Every structure is written in C-alpha cells, then in structure tokens.
Amino acid sequence: MNIPAKAYHFAQTIYQEYPDNQGVAFSSKETFIAQQLLHQQSQLSAEHRQAILNGNSQRQLSAFIQLQAKNLGIESGLIDGFWGPQTDYTFRALEHLKEHGYMPPLWRDFVAPASNPNNWPGSAENELIAFYGQPGDESQLVFVNLPYEMRLAWDTNTRLSRLRCHNKVAHSVSQALSGVLAHYGQAEIRRLRLDLFGGCYNYRRMRGGSAWSTHAWGIALDFDPDRNQLSWGRDKATFAKAGYDKWWEIWENEGWTSLGRTKNYDWMHVQATR
Numbered sequence: 312m313n314i315p316a317k318a319y320h321f322a323q324t325i326y327q328e329y330p331d332n333q334g335v336a337f338s339s340k341e342t343f344i345a346q347q348l349l350h351q352q353s354q355l356s357a358e359h360r361q362a363i364l365n366g367n368s369q370r371q372l373s374a375f376i377q378l379q380a381k382n383l384g385i386e387s388g389l390i391d392g393f394w395g396p397q398t399d400y401t402f403r404a405l406e407h408l409k410e411h412g413y414m415p416p417l418w419r420d421f422v423a424p425a426s427n428p429n430n431w432p433g434s435a436e437n438e439l440i441a442f443y444g445q446p447g448d449e450s451q452l453v454f455v456n457l458p459y460e461m462r463l464a465w466d467t468n469t470r471l472s473r474l475r476c477h478n479k480v481a482h483s484v485s486q487a488l489s490g491v492l493a494h495y496g497q498a499e500i501r502r503l504r505l506d507l508f509g510g511c512y513n514y515r516r517m518r519g520g521s522a523w524s525t526h527a528w529g530i531a532l533d534f535d536p537d538r539n540q541l542s543w544g545r546d547k548a549t550f551a552k553a554g555y556d557k558w559w560e561i562w563e564n565e566g567w568t569s570l571g572r573t574k575n576y577d578w579m580h581v582q583a584t585r
C-alpha cells in the first residue's frame with residue numbers, strides 16, 4: 312500500500328508547528344522525524360525497533376504517523392512502520408481529530424454488538440494465542456460441512472461443500488451460514504454473491520503489516536474479494552450496501568467482527584474476535 316500524499320503534508324505540518332523550545336533546530340522534516348522516533352523508541356514495536364530507526368524515510372514516516380496517533384489515544388495497532396490498511400484507517404482518524412477536535416463517528420452509526428455468545432477473545436495477539444493456540448497449528452483445524460454450496464472466488468467452477476477452519480469456530484460458522492440460508496435462500500445467496508468463498512485458513516502475516524493475520528488461526532473468512540477489496544471503503548465495497556445488513560447481523564449475533572462494519576476496510580472479511 313502506498314503512503315498517501317496527505318500523510319507527507321501531515322508530517323510537514325507537525326514539523327513546522329513543533330515548539331522548538333530546547334533550542335534544537337532540525338535541518339529537515341526527515342531529521343525531525345528520525346529524532347522523534349529516537350526519543351520515543353520505547354513505544355516502537357520491540358521486534359521492529361532497529362529496522363525503523365535504521366529504516367528509510369517511508370518506513371520512518373509510517374512509524375511516526377502510527378506514533379502520533381497512539382499518543383492521541385487512537386488505536387494504532389503495532390508501531391511497526393508498515394503502511395497497511397490499519398495504518399490507513401488510523402491516519403484517517405488522526406486527520407479527522409486534528410481537523411475537528413473530536414474522533415470521527417463510526418460508519419452508519421454502527422455500534423459493536425454486545426452479543427458474544429461464544430466468548431471470542433480480543434484481537435490482540437496474546438489473547439488470540441491464549442484462546443486459539445499458536446498460529447499455523449493445523450492440528451486445530453477441522454472441516455465444516457456447508458449448508459449451501461459455495462464457489463471459489465478466484466475459480467468459480469470449483470464448488471465447495473465444506474471448508475476448513477479452527478475447531479473452536481467450526482460450530483459457529485455452521486450456525487451462521489445456516490442462518491444465512493434460512494434468511495436469504497439459495498437464489499438470493501447467489502445473486503448477492505454470498506457463495507463466493509475467498510478463503511479461511513492461511514498461514515500468513517497481515518497484508519501490509521507484520522502482525523499475524525487472523526487467517527493464520529483459521530478464525531477468519533473472506534467472501535467475494537473482487538467486489539470488496541482490502542482497501543475499499545463503504546463507498547465502493549458491495550458488502551457495505553443495505554442488502555447485506557442481515558448478513559452482518561447474523562455474524563455479529565454469533566459474536567464475530569466485521570472489519571468493514573467497524574473500521575471501514577476489508578469488507579470481504581469477518582473474524583471470530585471481539
């Protein structure tokens with residue numbers, strides 16, 4: 312993901328407005344950012360600290376923006392200096408806060424549901440490991456029979472009658488999809504492209520980031536990725552449209568979280584975390 316031009320302007324403004332009360336003059340925005348990162352290095356992800364401090368100006372700018380947001384109480388994820396969807400979201404919130412003095416409202420007045428009947432853990436890595444075990448542990452995976460036939464999103468001639476996920480979410484996946492079938496029916500499921508499966512278990516890091524993806528535990532599902540691309544917001548993503556409200560309610564009643572509904576990116580994705 313590219314760093315947006317606005318992020319450079321944002322850093323430039325912070326640099327120009329910085330109270331130079333210790334007689335320190337910075338020769339450039341880049342020097343300023345490098346100094347700030349050095350002073351606040353304890354806040355950087357331990358795993359990425361050296362790479363950030365020795366990194367190029369883009370890596371440093373990304374970490375600087377993440378740090379600015381964190382210092383203002385905006386959830387920034389890991390301070391790793393990678394510009395991915397989470398940092399993009401964080402930056403938009405940061406801009407809004409600087410401009411208006413308050414945090415942006417959630418999209419469509421969406422409020423995260425209290426319902427968590429399966430007691431899913433929070434999305435921090437330590438909570439995930441405590442509940443689900445280590446990422447990539449295939450001994451935890453089981454097959455779930457699908458209540459309606461799905462097609463592989465990238466090869467729609469391949470039909471699926473089951474999918475593989477973490478044993479702790481298997482029953483809930485089955486419940487949710489049965490609810491989807493009961494509500495929409497087969498024909499509507501096809502028309503809405505709810506049968507286009509984009510993957511579940513995948514032992515990988517987050518795109519554009521360094522943290523483990525929830526796919527690495529088999530606790531996240533993707534649907535219709537072509538029309539709900541990772542960086543798209545509700546203005547473009549199909550699953551943000553009104554016809555999909557019930558789809559999301561069904562997952563949310565099982566305690567699952569939509570990154571689209573809560574953060575307005577990655578609308579293809581739903582995960583069994585709070």
Ligand SMILES: [Zn+2]
Nearest residue numbers: 531532533580
């Ligand atoms: Zn996903």
